[in-house]
Amino acid sequence: xxxxxxxxxxxxxxxxxxxxxxxxxxxxxxxxxxxxxxxxxxxxxxxxxxxxxxxxxxxxxxxxxxxxxxxxxxxxxxxxxxxxxxxxxxxxxxxxxxxxxxxxxxxxxxxxxxxxxxxxxxxxxxxxxxxxxxxxxxxxxxxxxxxxxxxxxxxxxxxxxxxxxxxxxxxxxxxxxxxxxxxxxxxxxxxxxxxxxxxxxxxxxxxxxxxxxxxxxxxxxxxxxxxxxxxxxxxxxxxxxxxxxxxxxxxxxxxxxxxxxxxxxxxxxxxxxxxxxxxxxxxxxxxxxxxxxxxxxxxxxxxxxxxxxxxxxxxxxxxxxxxxxxxxxxxxxxx
Numbered sequence: 001x002x003x004x005x006x007x008x009x010x011x012x013x014x015x016x017x018x019x020x021x022x023x024x025x026x027x028x029x030x031x032x033x034x035x036x037x038x039x040x041x042x043x044x045x046x047x048x049x050x051x052x053x054x055x056x057x058x059x060x061x062x063x064x065x066x067x068x069x070x071x072x073x074x075x076x077x078x079x080x081x082x083x084x085x086x087x088x089x090x091x092x093x094x095x096x097x098x099x100x101x102x103x104x105x106x107x108x109x110x111x112x113x114x115x116x117x118x119x120x121x122x123x124x125x126x127x128x129x130x131x132x133x134x135x136x137x138x139x140x141x142x143x144x145x146x147x148x149x150x151x152x153x154x155x156x157x158x159x160x161x162x163x164x165x166x167x168x169x170x171x172x173x174x175x176x177x178x179x180x181x182x183x184x185x186x187x188x189x190x191x192x193x194x195x196x197x198x199x200x201x202x203x204x205x206x207x208x209x210x211x212x213x214x215x216x217x218x219x220x221x222x223x224x225x226x227x228x229x230x231x232x233x234x235x236x237x238x239x240x241x242x243x244x245x246x247x248x249x250x251x252x253x254x255x256x257x258x259x260x261x262x263x264x265x266x267x268x269x270x271x272x273x274x275x276x277x278x279x280x281x282x283x284x285x286x287x288x289x290x291x292x293x294x295x296x297x298x299x300x301x302x303x304x305x306x307x308x309x310x311x312x313x314x315x316x317x318x319x320x321x322x323x324x325x326x327x328x329x330x331x332x333x334x335x
Contacts, residue, residue, distance in 0.1 A: 081272055083311070085263030087283070087326040091221065091255035094229075096248055097123055098214040100237035103230050108251060110228050114219040121217040121230065121250045128212035135205035142201040146194040153191040160184035217250050226324065227252035254324055259315065260296060261328045264308035273298060273332055279313055284327035292316045295332070 101123035108120045163180035166172045228251045230236055236247045261281055265273055273295060281291040292315075299310040313330050315322065 081265070081269050082329060082331050083263035083265045084327070084329050085261050085313075087259055087322060087324055087328055088262050089254045089256070089258050089324050090260060091258040092223070092226075092252060092324075093220055094227075094249040094252045095120060095217060095220065096238045096250060097121070097217050097236050098238060099123070099211070100235065100239070101125075101215060103232050103234050103236055103250075106228065106230060106232055106250070108225045108228065110225055112225045114223060114225060114253065116219060116222045118219045119216050120219055120225070123215040123217070123236070125212055125215040128208070128215050132205070132208040132212045135201070135208035139198070139201040139205045142194070142198045146191070146198045149187070149191040149194040153187045156184050156187040219253055221253065221255055223253040223255040225251050226254050256320075256322075257318065259322055259324065261293070261313040261315075261330055263311050263313060263328070263330050264303070264306060265311050267302055267307050267309055270298070270309045270311075272334075273311055278333040280331040280333060281313065281315065282329045282331070283322065284329070286321065291319070291322075293330070 103121060104124045105122040106120070107122070108114060114120060160180055160183075163172065163177055167174070167177035230247050230250045234247055236250060238248060275295050275297055277295040279293045279295060281293045283289070283291070293313050294316060296312040296314045299312065302309055311330075
């Protein structure tokens with residue numbers, strides 16, 4: 001029975017001896033590390049005092065210096081508010097004839113540029129031309145009568161002057177002098193009447209000329225034809241005669257240089273808008289394009305139903321892609 005404890009005692013490990021040996025083995029390493037830390041700190045301190053940057057820092061600075069710099073776009077100015085509206089033309093007109101007549105020719109098409117005073121349509125001018133020809137002939141006749149009366153007066157004047165001298169010397173009787181003076185005054189009166197007749201016929205011819213010119217429909221200003229309303233053979237009238245079956249216009253002309261944007265701004269924010277304020281316009285057709293503009297005017301009236309104030313905005317640059325009635329969004333820039 002005494003042998004079992006002895007065997008167990010022999011199988012037991014001596015942990016105290018192994019731990020002591022391990023501690024003695026690591027002791028020189030710990031001593032070396034303790035000496036290395038102050039030495040490293042001293043070397044770092046000396047290097048920083050000497051101004052020598054580490055190699056990694058030098059490499060980083062060199063790479064940053066050689067790296068290309070990307071161009072950064074300038075930041076947009078913040079906007080105070082945005083409003084929606086439409087592109088409108090301040091100058092546009094539906095052109096009509098000044099008289100009722102049948103269209104004989106239409107000289108324009110949609111999208112065509114026209115100059116100021118350019119003919120865009122013609123009406124049937126048969127009657128107008130006949131009236132003008134008659135007035136021209138009557139004027140020529142009146143002018144001929146006036147010339148004849150002037151010649152008669154020029155011939156009668158010296159005769160009357162001689163008769164007047166004869167009467168002064170008592171060479172002729174008073175009765176003969178009165179007869180000569182009456183003939184002279186009749187010739188002079190006839191000349192004046194014929195001259196007034198020429199003025200009357202000249203006015204009649206001018207009226208006939210104007211009536212004939214009314215058959216030619218002209219552009220009131222330079223612009224672009226946006227609507228062609230009449231066709232050849234139709235009757236047009238400025239008063240919509242014939243029980244409403246006649247057209248009132250030939251077409252619509254728009255001055256593209258007068259395009260601007262009209263937006264409705266809520267009356268609560270109208271204090272943030274002022275004339276001359278810079279804006280950015282975005283058209284619904286070109287939402288990615290910034291169009292610079294400025295506030296032209298604030299219409300001094302409030303829409304009671306919508307509680308909005310109308311603001312007119314002008315474009316700083318002209319673009320043929322901007323068309324009337326385009327939807328637009330305006331950003332009022334806060335300077």
